[in-house]
């Protein structure tokens with residue numbers, strides 16, 4: 008039987024009737040909503056910032072991890088440290104400073120790589136593809152692949168455990184908005200791919216299946232296809248190809264920036280965009296609890312306009328039910344922004360199920376993050 012949420016539009020007291028705009032003077036808006044930004048929601052107009060706590064105790068806590076401090080650089084992706092995971096998604100941070108000696112194959116789900124730093128050649132069942140910073144690469148479950156980096160690479164790995172990635176339904180704006188599917192690149196059977204086939208040494212394939220590793224050894228290089236056809240292949244899109252949705256009169260919710268969807272989580276991209284210009288529209292993220300989703304943000308590049316004390320390579324986790332919103336310095340620019348546009352690139356993972364924090368993340372955690380919404384700590 009279809010699940011129909013109870014939805015009763017009401018207005019009580021002094022309130023705006025339009026979300027994220029025309030707030031009663033001197034108030035701070037907080038959204039409480041079902042199903043991320045898609046279900047019934049209530050918008051409160053508070054006299055104080057909803058993150059203005061003087062103390063916060065207990066297990067419900069926001070987290071910030073400085074993944075730049077992870078020094079491990081294993082030459083196999085299945086040895087990269089897990090940062091956050093649950094039954095449906097697994098995130099790892101992988102530094103790679105040399106060519107992978109063995110091939111890799113993920114039998115547990117589609118693998119998304121986000122190239123944070125460095126460039127590389129990808130060789131896989133489907134051919135050769137050159138990778139650069141800002142690339143998202145979707146490797147379908149079962150693809151055999153390896154990387155040859157130019158120098159040190161740093162990658163965020165996101166596995167859709169037991170499932171695959173798809174593109175989102177773009178609704179009113181149609182299939183060619185945000186990025187045209189024609190902007191997706193696929194590997195080629197090119198000269199570089201054919202050339203690597205002449206390396207006929209014994210080759211190992213490290214296969215991850217049900218989180219355990221098996222190794223198949225071939226007396227030749229199994230990346231030996233001379234061609235292929237079909238409608239399944241790895242795809243790549245760079246964040247610079249993203250043309251984000253925005254409205255000059257409405258701060259669009261993060262869901263408008265969805266790049267990939269999996270059954271129990273989504274991957275969104277925050278790319279540079281102009282600030283809203285309508286005087287009544289808020290110009291910063293609105294306070295909210297996101298009561299149904301754990302929210303993860305990985306900061307890739309630029310000036311992270313709503314966050315104080317965050318630098319590229321950090322990751323934050325706001326668990327479901329934790330009220331969050333702009334930090335004090337950003338909040339002071341709620342209605343007037345000094346710059347015409349944001350210049351941040353960040354990757355967001357919104358997970359419908361709670362995420363577990365792995366020891367590698369705990370080891371690089373900034374424990375003071377929960378206090379970062381206090382004005383005195385951010386110097387404003």
Ligand SMILES: [Fe+2]
Pocket residue numbers: 295297302325331
């Ligand atoms: Fe959020």
